Amino acid sequence: MGVSHLLSDVIPPGACNLLNSSTIYANNEVNLAEVDIYGFDYDYTLALYSNALNTMIYNTARGFLIEHFKYPEGICKYDYIPNFAARGLHYDIQKGLLMKIDAFHYIQPGTVYRGLNPVPDEEVLQLYGGTYHVPLQQDSGFYGKVKGGPKVKQFMDIFSIPEMTLLAAANDFFITNDIEYDPVHLFKDVSVSEAIGMVHLKGYMYKWVMEDLDKFILRGEETDAVLHRLVSQGKKLFLITNSPFSFVDKGMTHMVGKNWRDFFDVVIVQADKPHFFTDCIKPFRRLDGNGDLRWERIQSLEKGQIYKQGNLFDFLRLTGWRGSKVLYFGDHLYSDLADLMLRHGWRTAAIVPELEQETKVVCTDRYALNLTWLQALTGLMERLQTHRDPESKQVFQEWQSEREELRVMTKNLFNPQFGSIFRTCHNPTYFSRRLCRFSDLYMTSLSCLLNYDLSYTFYPRRTPLQHEAPLWMDQLCTGCMKTPYLEEIQAESDI
Known part of the structure; x- marks a missing residue:
């Protein structure tokens, strides 16, 4: 007392x-008077999604594990736990451990989970040879591909929260029921290349959102107000997203109205970020009014048209938009922001709903x-x-x-x-250090x-x-x- x-x-x-939570925080000095061009990602940037979407992704991926990969039915008893995982965590693929790592590559004691249960600090030290340190070369982060595949995977995407939760639940099922399994196989079967990936590749997420926009899209009127304000003050706007046009069109029409494309000087869909920022070869293709691909060579990026794929080098060449007069908003520090800041000198802004x-x-x-x-x-x-x-x-x-x-x-x-x-x-x-490094x-x-x-x-x-x-x-x-x-x-x- x-x-x-x-x-x-x-x-x-x-x-x-x-x-x-309405404050904008600065890692670097930014004068908006010098910014003429505003660029945006779509998912979790222009469109914010409700937590209900995480539950749907988890449930569907869990179903794929059982139906397609013949995992035991008992995993169905594990419902989605909304507040279990957090963005920026690391997962040791071979040991089946979810953990939080600091900016110096040290595991934070008390934050290591095997399944849904914490691992005692003494056991963590034993597992890592008497240290909490995780070597940089084992990490799957920003530093390129790891030879033989990463041993530790970092989850930087908001969409990865249901993936982490499913990994924890499946690990917990096998451990609790004393069933022998290989954590590496489990990781591959759950990951973005398999069960979780099937949710996205088969278009389930797009279908759910488009069928109930009010349920899944949050604060659309605020996105509308931001775009109106920027355009009314003479700013140029562009959109670069990995999502397909039909999905973006439905969502933007819901938030902004059927004339939403009038706000944007350039719209690029299915961009394949982060490769969009590093690939010099993949050309832009134009979509016609029905969303079908055209075959002609793209000589300019015109307002009112929709473009697919492409690469940043052609984008810069065709628009002339370079350096600190461009401010780009995205939620993924690696896929959206890192290359733009490090290689091209754009200003970057991270959307962090947390x-x-x-x-x-x-x-x-x-x-x-x-x-x-x-x-x-x-x-x-x-x-x-x-x-x-x-x-x-x-x-x-x-x-x-x-x-x-x-x-x-x-x-x-x-x-x-x-x-x-x-x-x-x-x-x-580790997440915080990357946030400071890659976002102004x-x-x-x-x-x-x-x-x-x-x-x-x-x-x-x-x-x-x-x-x-x-x-x-x-x-x-x-x-x-x-x-x-x-x-x-x-x-x-x-x-």
Whole structure:
């Protein structure tokens, strides 16, 4: 009670109300006055989907496992668990483990799951040869193909949440029923190349959404408002999506109206991203009014026409849209944003729907108190460790236990299994580091643009480096001297 009261005095008044999910966050300085061209992905960018879609994907893929791959019927008893998995997790294919990894390639203790159950930290260390580190060369991330296939797969797509949940459920079924199986076969059968892939390849997802647009598409009127605003201020717009035209047309008509194509200067469907950004060969093809492919060579990209496939190099050549006057919005950090930022100098904006829930948690008094005391306790421990007497050692151990409890409590506020998608105990997650690397801006949804003038400049805050010795929260409670006196250390070591 006493500690809580003191912490309440330390936290600035109204600090918990400073964040809201309508804010656009800047990793890099961006002046919208310099942006003339706005580009968009479609799924989870122009169109946001309800959680009901994840349930449908999971149920259908589970059915494929049983019907097509002859998996045991008992897997049907595992219903979709909406809040089990989180985006950005890694999956060890050979060990059948789902886990969260930080920006330094270390597994966060307490976030490793075999099936639906956590794996004790001691066992994790044993499985990984006495370390929590996962070598970079085993990862399937942005760094290209791994020889012999990846050993660890990262799930960066929002569509991958039902895939992770199905993997966990199927693993759990075999383990619980003591049935011998190969985790590598399971991963392949569940993955985007098989059961989950069949949901997309056979067009099930497109069919469900088109049959009930109101149920599956969220906040369409906000997308409409954003497009109207951009066009009314003379901005050029383009769309590059992997989805087919019939699906995009139905969704955009629902959100914006039957004349939605008038907003866009260029529309490209079935683009085959990320290959669209790296392939120099695949040509554009035009679709006629019925959606059928035309055969003529494309000499220009014309407003009102629909194009399929193509590649970014031809796109740049035909439009002349280059550099920081282009701002492209997408949800997938690798497929949508990485190449555009690293190779072509476009501005990029990541759509991160999870921000809505995460900022709600960060704005609670409970989170603020936990975090402030966690920082203060860390500072106290750092100071106390120079004292070697038995009483100090005992207090240090007690504080260490309390710090661990605080970490778990803080993690559980976001997701009891994996915590925040942005942070491990004290480091950014692997997902968070990639988000900072590949996006200039990030936000919950496109509608956040409605809160800003189109000449607005986003300024990233100077985040303190460790050696810049800012006034950390722990110093508010323990004094401004972060480093113990050298004499004090020497005196203790001489005892």
